[in-house]
Each structure stands twice: as C-alpha cells, then as structure tokens.
Amino acid sequence: MNALLAAAGIDPWIAICSLVTVVITVGMGFWTAGKSKSAGDFFVAGRSVSVGWNASAISGEYLSAASFMGVAGMVMLNGYDALWYPVCYACGYLFLLLFIAGPLRRFGAYTIPDFAEGRYDSPLFRKIAVCFVLFIGFFYTMPQMKGAGVTLAYIFPGLPYWVGVVLVGAVITLNVALGGMKGITLVQAFQYWLKVFAITVPIFVLASVVGHYQQHLAANKTAQETVATAPAGIERKALTAKAPKDEQWIAPFGSLTTKAVDTAIKAAKTPEEKAALEANKKPYSLLYTYSLIIALVCGTAGLPHILVRFYTNPDGVAAKRTTMWVMILIGVFYVFPPVYGVIGRSLMPELYEAIGSKGTDKVVLELPTLLAGRDHPVLGSVLSGITCAGAFAAFMSTFSGLLVSMSSALAHDIYGRMLKPDSSPEQRLKAFKWAAVIIGVVSVGLGTQVEKLNINYLVGQAFAIAAASYFPLLFMSVWWRGMTMRGAATGMLVGGLLALGSIFLTTLSDVYAVQSLADLWVAHPLARILCEQPAIWAVPLSIILMIVVSKATASTIPADVRMKMLVLHAPEALGLKQEYIKEHEGLGGH
Amino acid sequence: MSESSSTPDAIHSDAFLARLMRDQLKLSIACALCFVVALVALPLLNYFQPAFMAQRVYGFTLTWLILGVLFFPFVWIISFIFIKRSIALEDAEAKAAQDGLSK
Numbered sequence: 001m002n003a004l005l006a007a008a009g010i011d012p013w014i015a016i017c018s019l020v021t022v023v024i025t026v027g028m029g030f031w032t033a034g035k036s037k038s039a040g041d042f043f044v045a046g047r048s049v050s051v052g053w054n055a056s057a058i059s060g061e062y063l064s065a066a067s068f069m070g071v072a073g074m075v076m077l078n079g080y081d082a083l084w085y086p087v088c089y090a091c092g093y094l095f096l097l098l099f100i101a102g103p104l105r106r107f108g109a110y111t112i113p114d115f116a117e118g119r120y121d122s123p124l125f126r127k128i129a130v131c132f133v134l135f136i137g138f139f140y141t142m143p144q145m146k147g148a149g150v151t152l153a154y155i156f157p158g159l160p161y162w163v164g165v166v167l168v169g170a171v172i173t174l175n176v177a178l179g180g181m182k183g184i185t186l187v188q189a190f191q192y193w194l195k196v197f198a199i200t201v202p203i204f205v206l207a208s209v210v211g212h213y214q215q216h217l218a219a220n221k222t223a224q225e226t227v228a229t230a231p232a233g234i235e236r237k238a239l240t241a242k243a244p245k246d247e248q249w250i251a252p253f254g255s256l257t258t259k260a261v262d263t264a265i266k267a268a269k270t271p272e273e274k275a276a277l278e279a280n281k282k283p284y285s286l287l288y289t290y291s292l293i294i295a296l297v298c299g300t301a302g303l304p305h306i307l308v309r310f311y312t313n314p315d316g317v318a319a320k321r322t323t324m325w326v327m328i329l330i331g332v333f334y335v336f337p338p339v340y341g342v343i344g345r346s347l348m349p350e351l352y353e354a355i356g357s358k359g360t361d362k363v364v365l366e367l368p369t370l371l372a373g374r375d376h377p378v379l380g381s382v383l384s385g386i387t388c389a390g391a392f393a394a395f396m397s398t399f400s401g402l403l404v405s406m407s408s409a410l411a412h413d414i415y416g417r418m419l420k421p422d423s424s425p426e427q428r429l430k431a432f433k434w435a436a437v438i439i440g441v442v443s444v445g446l447g448t449q450v451e452k453l454n455i456n457y458l459v460g461q462a463f464a465i466a467a468a469s470y471f472p473l474l475f476m477s478v479w480w481r482g483m484t485m486r487g488a489a490t491g492m493l494v495g496g497l498l499a500l501g502s503i504f505l506t507t508l509s510d511v512y513a514v515q516s517l518a519d520l521w522v523a524h525p526l527a528r529i530l531c532e533q534p535a536i537w538a539v540p541l542s543i544i545l546m547i548v549v550s551k552a553t554a555s556t557i558p559a560d561v562r563m564k565m566l567v568l569h570a571p572e573a574l575g576l577k578q579e580y581i582k583e584h585e586g587l588g589g590h
Numbered sequence: 591m592s593e594s595s596s597t598p599d600a601i602h603s604d605a606f607l608a609r610l611m612r613d614q615l616k617l618s619i620a621c622a623l624c625f626v627v628a629l630v631a632l633p634l635l636n637y638f639q640p641a642f643m644a645q646r647v648y649g650f651t652l653t654w655l656i657l658g659v660l661f662f663p664f665v666w667i668i669s670f671i672f673i674k675r676s677i678a679l680e681d682a683e684a685k686a687a688q689d690g691l692s693k
Contacts, residue, residue, distance in 0.1 A: 080651075080653065080654060080657070083654070083657045083658050084657070087657055087658075087661045087662075088629075090661075090662060090665050091625055091629065091661075091665055094621075094625060094665050094668060094669050094672075095622065097669060097672065097673075098618040098621055098622050098672060099618050099622070102614075102676065213649075214648050214649030214650050215649055217649050217650055217651070217654060218646065218649035218650075222644040222646075222651060223640070223644065224641050224644050224645075231649070250644075250651060250654070251636075251640065251644060251651075251653075252633065252636035252637075252640075252643075252653060253636070253637075282637070286633055286637050289633045290630075290633065293629055293633075297629070316680070317677055320673045320676065320677060321673070323669070323673065324669055324670060324673050327665060327666055327669045328666055331662035331663070331665060331666060332662070334662060335658070335659060335662060338658050479611070479615060562604065562607060565607055565611065566607055566610075569607070569610045569611050569614060570607075570610060570683070570687070571680040571681070571683050571684040571687075572680075574684055574687055574688075
C-alpha cells in the first residue's frame, strides 16, 4: 500500500490527516442530521447555542481558505502590503460589532433580506437584497474552491486542479443538504480549533529548526540598509527571477499596489512617459491601500454567512460576549499565517516561479516538508499533513456556511415566498436541499475557472462588492430615520452593481487575457486600480445616492419608522420586539 | 400618559428614541474613531516617514511589527471597552425606561 502511494507521489501521512478531517466533518454532519428536525432548527439552529460554542463556530466559519492559505501565499508573494488583509479582516469584524450587530439582533431579522423587508415593509426590496446574497456568495465561494483545488493537487500530485474542486464541492454539498445548520454549528466550532492547531503547531516546530519569524524578516534588507545581513544560523536560498526584490517586498507600497503602474511603465515608449508614470506610482499605491482597507473593513459587515450567527445566541448580552471571544479567537489566529509567508520566502523561493495551483498559495501546505531535508522526514510529513487538514477545515467550513446562507435565500425567499408562498415546512426543507445541490454545482463550475488568481485577491473582491452594497444598506438603515426603500434600493443597486461590474472586468482580463482590456489598463493604470479596488468610490457613491434619493422620496418613509427604530435600538429588556410583532399581527402582517 | 396602556408613552416619544440613538452612536463612533485613526495614519506614516517606519525592532521593521503583530491586541482593547460600555449603557437605558414606567 505504502509503495503504491509512494509510486503515485503521495505522502501517506498527508493523505491520512486530510482524510481524517473530511471523515470527521462529514461524520459530524450526518450524526447531527438526525437531531435537527424542524425547519427552524435547520435555519438558525434553534437559537440555543452557548457562548463558547458559538464564538468558536463564528470564528470557524470566518477563517476561510483565504485566511488559512491565502494570507500566507500573499505575504510571500507581495510582502508587507498583504498584511492589510488579516488586519482588516479582524478590524472589519470590530466595525460590524460597533455599528450593525446589536441593532440587527434586536430587530430579530436573521438574514439581510429579512432585515430589508422588515425595515421597509417591502417584499420587492427583499428580492433585490436576495440577489446580492447570491452575487457576494458566489464571489466568496470561488476562492474557497481554489483552496480546495490547490490542496488536493498538492496531496495528489498529478491530479488536475479541477478534479479537486469537483470532489470537495460534491462532499460539502452533500453534507449541507443532509445536515443543515444545526450540524454546522458543532462542526464549525470543531473546525476553528482544528485550524488554530494546524496553523500554530507546525510553525512552532518548524521555526525552532529553521529560525524564527523576526530572524527571517531580518534577512531581508530594507531600502535604508545597504546589505542584507542574515542573523547567524539563518539560511536563505537565492531568490528566483520572478520574486520581488527585498526592499520592495519588506516595505509598504510594494508589488501588490504598484502592479498596474509598473505594467504601464514597462509598456511606455518615451523616457518622459516613464518619468511621469514613475512620479504617480507612490500616490497611486497609497490610493490602492486605502481602497483595499475600505473594502475589507466595510465588506465584513456584508458577508451573508456571518450575520446569521448573531442570532444563535440566547440574548443580546450573550451575543456581545460571544463577539468579544470571536475577536480574540480570530486575532490570535491571524498572527500566524504571515509567518509561513516570510519563512517561505527564505526557504522555498521556487514557488515564485509557478503559477496557479503550484504557486505561493500552497506555501502553508508545503513549508513543513522542509524538515525532511533536515533529518526529520516523518515529522515533516506529519506536520504537512496537519496543515493540509487545517486547509480542509478552512475551505470546508466556509463553503458550508456560504452554502447554507445561499440555499436558505433560495429556499426561504425565492421558493418559499415568490414561487410557492403556500408551501408546507416539509416542502421548504426539500427545496433547501435542492437549492444546496444547485448552488453547489454552480460554485464548482465557477471554482474551476479561477486557478490563476490568488485566493486572497478573490476574497478581497467579494468584500469590495459587499462593502458597496450591503454595508451602506445596513449602516444607513440602522442609524438614519429618513431612509426610504427607494433610496436604499438605488444606493445598494448602483453601488453594488458598479463594483461588481468593475471587478468582473479586471477578473475577465486576468483570467482570459482579454487584449483590449489589457491595453486599456496599460493606457490608464489609475482606471485599473479603481476597477480592481472599487471600494474607495463605490462605498461613498452608494451612501450619497441613498441620502439624495431618500430626501427626494421623503414622503415614502415607512409610517411606523419610529417603532422600527425603537426595536432596533431600545434594550431588549423592554420587550418592544414582542409588542412590535403583536402590532403587526393585528394588522394581518406576518 | 394613560395608566392603562401596557407600554408607557415615554418610551414611544421622539425624545426617548433620539437620546437612545444619540448615546449609542456616540459610543460606537468614539470606539470606531480609535481604529479608523490608526488605519488612516499607518499608511500616511509609511508614505511620509519611510525611513522611520523601516527601522529595525527585534528584527521586524517597525511598520511590520505594528501591522503584523500589535494591531490585533489593539483591536481587542477597543472591542473590550466597547462591549463593557455598551452593556452598561443598555442596562442604564432599560432601568431609566422602567423607572419612567413605574412613576
């Protein structure tokens, strides 16, 4: 058996660790499937999850393939600038806590479409909001699928990228269709701890052998230093041709933010043109940085699968305590992925030369195998197996969460409210299962197309769309009484669709090498930056449109806006929510 | 104010809502400002003081140490303060409203 695996280039330890993760995940799904009976259980886990479990589950869901593999890969590829990703993922969560989580919980709408309809009494607006659950969801599933493809291609060398995507997609879809969310709360919590274990243990062992984080960083020279002075005992392989230079890599405004201008400089014909572009390089990269920060911080609030979890707490105080724990759990995690990127740059520079599934995105998986070259062959394989298990946990948990939100949107909203409003709970449950299968298939199809793009980059795009659509909707609806349905819908649609469109253009030109677009980017590097990172113009645009249109349609402000605002803001102890529901029932509402 | 109503009019007054929203927003904005200032300032420092931010601290560059390590505890502190204060605020609001009810 071992000989057979070895002949195929498969490391048995790595394969076993990954297999165990998958089996436990799927097994837990099936085990809890028997326990979730009613439709309510399926959608919000009966709102009966304890603080510890829930905090672990939220963190488990939040730490996706982007956090586990993408951050390390991007730090290795782009250096300092990529650190904004983990930091803003954590800050974004704080932003959500400060402005949106509390009021939404009190309002008792457990999806964004629920909120959109409840706040404006408009089933039409609900339909618009549902579309964005699907847009953002699909953008966010693509990087998860890429993570799956990369990991399977690493474990089974020779396996095409798309096979990994299809396999993982099928397993998770089946799991969700059978287990629902109750199963997932438990599985997610388990997966958080698996991910933390898988990212910390291998790097501590590895660093004790090959040198620590700061020592490897010290080996890269800054622009102010004349020579690179590696600390004693720190080995460094020669960088390959495609690797960024030390001083660009370790300093801000490196290759990530200057790529568009660099491409234009390469294509420039006259020295004057080159000089003009060169002068713009740094201001443009500052602009890029800010736009990225806005997208990541605001976008977190709009991720469809994160908000739902706030409702699995028994009360508001528990929800807040849960959030505090989530901040700590995810913060602790995010310190570690960049370490892989930094050590990977010193010791695995060959990854810079490969693209797609063989590139830097797999540094987390492969780095521990370095120990094999240092007389610890089995240890290296076991640790690499552990990081693979963590990667599985990462894309499986996030993909499951997304699948639940997107399938709920389809089953709850499109089937249950639009196609067949008189359907029974059993029919809706069946619709949920079918929706999971349909969405699973579409996600797999999309996932096979994005091999060339960085995992983290793809996630950033999903965040930008969320930042331009859901974030303004939630933020303004919660804090401004004057919002009207038309204002909210116009802002969300225009901001969200423009961001979606411009991101689609950059993705199109990167994936399919569209020449006319490539020419356009070379001629206008600023346009490329603003399309690649649209948050800096799309978020304000969306908010301004909301204000202007709401002012113009002020006569349509919902009549009971004061009551709605009270429900959003008054302490739950006052019981206004129950009163509000009673009033609505009296009016024949739901 | 009608004694028979199950909920006091005080809660339903514009003044109560306005105060509620203002107090909550004040707290949220104060906490948000702390980290927004940090998020805005760090790129600016990198832009205008590159040599200062590139100095070595335990092998890290100063800016790398701030962004890659120190930012996370900073975010915890803000969220800890926010959660503590917002729970206190909510208790105070509930108490104030119920006192109004019993009068």
